[in-house]
Amino acid sequence: MTRSIREFDPCTSSRLFTIYANEAVIDLLQPYLDKLLANLTVRIVCKHSPAIEDEQYQDLQMQKVDLLIDIVPPKLKMFHFQKVAQERMVCVVRQQHPSIQQSVNRDQYFAAQHVMYRFHRDNMRVADIISNELLPQRILYSEQSSILSMLSLISKSNAIGIAPCTFSKSYAELFKLDLLELPFETRPIELFSIWPSKHVQDKSCIWLRQTIETLMEQAYSA
Template identity: 30%
Template sequence: MSESGKLDLNLLNIFLEVFRLKSITLAADSLGMTQPGVSGALKRLQQQIGTDLFIREGRGITPTNAAIQLAIQIEPALQGINSAIGTLKQFDNQQYRQFRILVNESALAKIQPIVEADQTLGKIAIEFNMVPNNEEDLLNSLSMQKADLAIDIHYPKVNGYKTQKVQDDELVLIARKGHPRIDGTIDQVQFYSEKHVTFRMRRSNQYTADYFTTLPLKERKISAECDSLIAMCALISASDCIGSTSRYIANRFANQFQLQVLALPFETIPVQQYMIWHKRTDNHPSHQWLRDKILQYLKSSQ
């Protein structure tokens, strides 16, 4: 312990970031520090408490048992302190601030046009990027503050992150108007006899229809696989293939692509959208403002 007998809270925050990311390099990026600065902070903390906190293992680092116990005890307290400080800071939309939001295609189609038309944003800018293909990248983006918020149909069940369901949708089938065999309804026999344009969801790596039906689907005749729901609508409009998408996307582009919107001949589960964010930002006025804005946008798009 130092001569004053007091620990520097900044050292504890740096320790927790290294502990959480298991990397001095990633922690330095997250904290906006240099790697030597993070290493020096860890060294000072270890000297103050008189024990090693990390050991080298291959090219990375592994926390000692002392580090694990320290993190368990101090993380809730530091989160409370950071939240209390955050609530004292006022948010002003007349001061420039850029938010970055990770979204799936359906959320992007809903929100981006509303943001562009919003005259109440002041000097606030909102940038949208697609959600990463895997959950680890998504969590790292939120943890390292490369993104402020994410909106997706999946949500991580991991400590340190918060989620809120923001919208319900449902899965439907689309086919072109004037289809030679389909007009208004479709049964299971027709479903399996037609060729399909499929959409493989980014993080689950499953086709949409397989993910949102209650029973496993049999093998289908696949004509094309898309990574864009709008591209799927365009392909179906120009062929006799069929495909599955959310009702919002189907209704939004039905007239533009001359599509029929049909009920699936299977029992489905709801298509639910979630907001996802890191707990450390939960009480920050700027982040509360952002979440409230997103809820307003989604409500107005219903």
């Protein structure tokens, strides 16, 4: 019996699935996964996506990983994808900031020092991805490859930053942060689940995709 038509039961299977995703997605998704898997024998492990885009797709094609969650849909026809969530970005400042409270205007935003989060891919910065306009140069305070590190640093300084709203809400009270609307027009960041086209009829992979779609909807609507 071929893999594509083999039956799959998550209550009896010992299958281990592996997912690539970014820091914020894993942080939000993991509690929902833990709850779902508590009474199942199947396992799902989340790993941080490789910094190099080609590497993550190679691992997906070579079955080293079963599913990829990314902000950019694949260009190659050998992969299928589906939008599973979207996330708006917010301006993050520490509570009791000396000049920014409750809201931030354009002048305040561009006059402030910035903790910047840089995506690994193409060295992109968040503001330039989500903005509908070409933004003026910002004053760099620090550059981080971890969103959590960025939030921690903002909590200890007068620098500001941009971060995913849903993720930041989880840590706003802990780090004593205010989440404010950005003073320029933006578009949300979309999140896609991506899998090899050759597994489109695989029962186990269908279960995984549907499960992740459901949990992502729960995580990003909470």
